[in-house]
Amino acid sequence: MNMYLLFFIALIPIVWLMVSLGVLKTPGHKATPITLMITFLLAVLVWKMPVLDAVKAGMEGVASALWPIILVIIAAVFIYNLSLHTKSMDVIKKLMTSVSTDQRILVLILAWGFGGFLEAIAGFGTAVAIPASILAALGFDPVFAAIICLIANTTPTAFGAIGLPVSTLAKLTNLDPNMLSFAVACQLGILIVIVPIVLVMLTGKSVKAIKGVFMISLVSGLSFAIPQVFAARFIGAELPAVLGSVVCLAATICWAKFFHKDTAAVDAEKIPANKAVMAWVPFILVFAVILLTSPIFPSVNKNLSAISTTVAFYHPYTFKWVNNPGTLIILAGFVGGLIQGAKPGEMVKVFGKTVKQMSKTIITIMAIVALAKVMSYSGMIKSVAVVLVSVAGSNYPLIAPIIGAIGTFVTGSDTSANILFGGLQVEAAKSLGLNSYWLAAANTGGATAGKMISPQSIAVATAATGLIGSEGKILTATVKFCIVYVIILGIIAYMMAPVFGF
Numbered sequence: 001m002n003m004y005l006l007f008f009i010a011l012i013p014i015v016w017l018m019v020s021l022g023v024l025k026t027p028g029h030k031a032t033p034i035t036l037m038i039t040f041l042l043a044v045l046v047w048k049m050p051v052l053d054a055v056k057a058g059m060e061g062v063a064s065a066l067w068p069i070i071l072v073i074i075a076a077v078f079i080y081n082l083s084l085h086t087k088s089m090d091v092i093k094k095l096m097t098s099v100s101t102d103q104r105i106l107v108l109i110l111a112w113g114f115g116g117f118l119e120a121i122a123g124f125g126t127a128v129a130i131p132a133s134i135l136a137a138l139g140f141d142p143v144f145a146a147i148i149c150l151i152a153n154t155t156p157t158a159f160g161a162i163g164l165p166v167s168t169l170a171k172l173t174n175l176d177p178n179m180l181s182f183a184v185a186c187q188l189g190i191l192i193v194i195v196p197i198v199l200v201m202l203t204g205k206s207v208k209a210i211k212g213v214f215m216i217s218l219v220s221g222l223s224f225a226i227p228q229v230f231a232a233r234f235i236g237a238e239l240p241a242v243l244g245s246v247v248c249l250a251a252t253i254c255w256a257k258f259f260h261k262d263t264a265a266v267d268a269e270k271i272p273a274n275k276a277v278m279a280w281v282p283f284i285l286v287f288a289v290i291l292l293t294s295p296i297f298p299s300v301n302k303n304l305s306a307i308s309t310t311v312a313f314y315h316p317y318t319f320k321w322v323n324n325p326g327t328l329i330i331l332a333g334f335v336g337g338l339i340q341g342a343k344p345g346e347m348v349k350v351f352g353k354t355v356k357q358m359s360k361t362i363i364t365i366m367a368i369v370a371l372a373k374v375m376s377y378s379g380m381i382k383s384v385a386v387v388l389v390s391v392a393g394s395n396y397p398l399i400a401p402i403i404g405a406i407g408t409f410v411t412g413s414d415t416s417a418n419i420l421f422g423g424l425q426v427e428a429a430k431s432l433g434l435n436s437y438w439l440a441a442a443n444t445g446g447a448t449a450g451k452m453i454s455p456q457s458i459a460v461a462t463a464a465t466g467l468i469g470s471e472g473k474i475l476t477a478t479v480k481f482c483i484v485y486v487i488i489l490g491i492i493a494y495m496m497a498p499v500f501g502f
Helices: 003-022 028-045 051-085 088-099 103-121 126-137 142-152 155-173 177-204 214-234 240-259 273-292 298-305 325-339 344-357 359-378 380-411 414-432 436-450 455-464 471-495
Strands: 308-312 316-320
Touching (some): 003 028, 003 471, 028 359, 028 380, 028 455, 051 088, 051 126, 051 359, 051 455, 088 126, 088 273, 103 126, 103 155, 103 273, 142 455, 155 177, 155 436, 177 214, 177 240, 177 436, 177 471, 273 325, 359 380, 359 455, 436 471
Antiparallel strands (some): 308 316
């Protein structure tokens, strides 16, 4: 069959998903199963994928959706629900407003800094679910809280989950991880500075909203970007986002404390240090446990990762029972709850309530990951990418990020987008006489853009803010930012490669 015809047929599930969510306003838990059925039929009838293989691919998608993606989302929302139960969220609110009551500054601290930190150490939806739920608790409109956290959770995803997307791409394409990390950090550097400024403008609903907070917005971006570039160049893929987010959080809070004292709550209650630490205990434990079990500590990581079971679907899939963010966050939550004085029975009830709250989200995510697997294994995704490469020619770097964005839109994961298209980008670079590191980095950068419009990410945001069924409204709001983001990345990929010597 003609490759251009295959290209347009392969786009049908993607277009239908965007139309059903964005135009028809169909709830995600209804739109995604329909899209899965369409994808299954196309894979079997057009790409001649054996029915049994298509079923196995779908089952692999369901398995990987449940463990660890859905588990992580349940864990993140459980931590939040538990903080409501123990009243520690009330203390956190007071602590945040004692820094500032200005919503623009709170967005920089929570959605950008804290969200970036959660993405760096855990990934898998935590960076959207936890900050969005806290913002909603602080009085932000829930829809806006979801949108702002989705937009903030873009650039940090490149080095999310302790650098997993970049380290995976380097391994798959036999590229040097340090060189690839540096290329990714260079491409994203400008956007890391721009995004917090955009977040402030969105919060104030006007370009003029930057007035009075431009410097703190600039500091918030630069304090994330500069450490990330240095860590990527000299350390590798594991620590750029961790270091960047921690420096960013410290710099943003200190700047607010020194230069925006007047925005702190006038009648702010003085919270004793021990009470403040107690309120943050579950989140502190999340940080400590995930960091200590990460690849930064190889012996711990290796031993815990060995507690696993491998099941053969389309490909063998390994369930890591302990060493995944979901299990670790739940354990941290229960330990933190005990430290805060919650009874085991109460925490079990909170956890059960959380799982029930997530029921529609679970359907959405299982369907979207299953269709991503079917599209990938059948060759549908490749049919889209091959045509884009052949049409673009020497201008290919302009559209390289689009391919990464498509990968994340479909799969919901920067890592998965790199697995899908990383090899293709490197092959395209070789055939066009371009630099492999730069185009592989463009795929990763583009994948960060697709994160904000991925149905999987949107499902996480709606679940965290109690907006299940509002997926279409959120997609409509984020898609225009995604388009601009990808265009900027395309220009950077096309124009700036010679500047950085790639």
